[in-house]
Amino acid sequence: MIEYYYIYAVINKLDVNSFDIGGVKEAQLLVYKYKDYSLIYSLIDTRKLETEYKYLMQHEEVLEMLMEKSDVIPFSFSTILLSEASLEKFCNKYNDKILSNFENISGTVEMGVKILISKNISDECKENDIEESNGYSYMIKKFKEFTNKKNKIEEIKQKIYPIENSIYKLVIKDKKKYNENGKIIFNGAYLIEKENMDLFRECINNLEHGEDFEVMVSGPWPPYSFVSLDERREY
Amino acid sequence: MSNEVIEQKDTTLLELLDRLLNKGIVIKGDLTISVANVDLIYVGLGLIVTAVENINKYTES
Numbered sequence: 001m002i003e004y005y006y007i008y009a010v011i012n013k014l015d016v017n018s019f020d021i022g023g024v025k026e027a028q029l030l031v032y033k034y035k036d037y038s039l040i041y042s043l044i045d046t047r048k049l050e051t052e053y054k055y056l057m058q059h060e061e062v063l064e065m066l067m068e069k070s071d072v073i074p075f076s077f078s079t080i081l082l083s084e085a086s087l088e089k090f091c092n093k094y095n096d097k098i099l100s101n102f103e104n105i106s107g108t109v110e111m112g113v114k115i116l117i118s119k120n121i122s123d124e125c126k127e128n129d130i131e132e133s134n135g136y137s138y139m140i141k142k143f144k145e146f147t148n149k150k151n152k153i154e155e156i157k158q159k160i161y162p163i164e165n166s167i168y169k170l171v172i173k174d175k176k177k178y179n180e181n182g183k184i185i186f187n188g189a190y191l192i193e194k195e196n197m198d199l200f201r202e203c204i205n206n207l208e209h210g211e212d213f214e215v216m217v218s219g220p221w222p223p224y225s226f227v228s229l230d231e232r233r234e235y
Numbered sequence: 236m237s238n239e240v241i242e243q244k245d246t247t248l249l250e251l252l253d254r255l256l257n258k259g260i261v262i263k264g265d266l267t268i269s270v271a272n273v274d275l276i277y278v279g280l281g282l283i284v285t286a287v288e289n290i291n292k293y294t295e296s
Contacts, residue, residue, distance in 0.1 A: 010260075056251045077255035079262055090262065101260075112250060187253070218250045224258035 003043040005081040008062045009222070011070040012037045012102050021065055024049065024058045032084075034091040037098060040066060041087070049078040063222045067109070073101050074222040094229050101227045108172060108191050109220035111200050115159060115186040116214045149180050156185045159213060166203040170196045175225045185213070189225035 006024055016038060019029040027042035040062065049055055059077050066072045081087060091098070156178055173191040192200055197220050204217055 051252075051256070053248060053251075056248070056255055059255060060251060074254075074259040076257075076259040076261045079260070081262075112253075221250075221254060222259075224254040227258075227260055229260055229262070 001045060003045060004047055005041050005084065005087060006044045006049070007075045007079045007081060008040045008042075008059060009066055009075055010037050010039050010073040010098055011066055012106075013070040014038055016069060019062075019065065021061060022058075023062050024055050026058075029062065032087045032091075034088070035095065037102070039087055039091065041081075044080070047080060047082070049080070051077070067220070067222055071102055071106050071108075072222045073098065073105065073227050074224050097229050101229075104173075105191070105223040105226055107194055108223055108226075109194050109197060110223045110225055111190045111192055111197070111217065111219035112221065113163065113186070113188040113190065113204070114184050114216040114218070115156070115163075116183050116216065117185050117212060153178060153180050156180070160186055160188075162207055163204055163215065166207060167192075167200055170200050170203070173226055191223055191226045194220070 006027070008023060008029075014033055014036065017031060021029070023029050023042035025042075025044055027044055029040060029042050032039040032041060056077060063072060063074050081090065167190065170192045171190045172193070175189040177187045179185055179187065190200070201217055204215060207215075
């Protein structure tokens with residue numbers, strides 16, 4: 001039977017040899033050591049892993065376990081190499097970038113903040129009383145939709161401001177996305193020091209929130225949003 | 236909707252999908268090309284369609 005190499009993460013430790021848990025499909029976790037770091041993988045019997053909840057959780061559980069031992073550069077779900085030679089090839093090719101990623105994320109975790117509203121902004125933006133009876137009315141209607149949307153984005157920023165203001169001292173880097181077309185109006189990822197996790201949550205919990213939205217805090221995550229092998233992608 | 240702050244260490248599927256499928260290290264096919272006609276690497280980009288279906292399914296439920 002052909003076996004493939006399912007990759008979970010790179011960790012900056014060499015003294016890790018065995019693990020208490022299995023990986024995707026309960027496969028044994030293995031270590032490929034290269035210079036100053038280790039690639040964590042397991043052997044699986046398929047080249048294509050279906051996106052099943054069980055497998056996603058197994059992947060994530062491996063990363064959570066690794067986070068307790070070391071800094072972790074997480075791989076995207078279902079990254080599968082086809083031979084052991086490709087492990088070495090990968091490390092050879094990306095050694096500098098792996099080291100640079102470790103520098104960027106050392107001692108940190110990622111926290112997620114999502115803001116959800118009860119009603120789609122896009123629906124709300126379309127609510128106005130002008131009928132599409134002619135070209136002029138149509139243009140007025142579209143203009144009104146545009147201004148409603150613009151106002152809503154400003155509203156989103158107003159909602160987020162106190163949250164960001166409360167955590168900015170803790171944040172090393174962030175990635176933010178505003179969304180005017182759905183229930184999740186804001187999706188933020190924040191890189192913070194591991195020791196500041198509780199403080200981060202506390203800052204958000206202590207805020208008074210509006211009646212019309214919810215704040216979801218998640219984490220700690222491995223720094224998924226702040227690692228890359230692509231120089232064009234911003235860390 | 237309430238003004239409750241939902242604090243979740245429990246990994247929701249949405250958060251999992253958001254990170255595991257869209258972020259993290261992605262190896263591109265350039266490792267493949269350098270080995271003559273032998274593909275040494277497979278990255279699950281084909282999963283995107285499935286992922287979107289799953290997102291829809293879970294967000295609806």
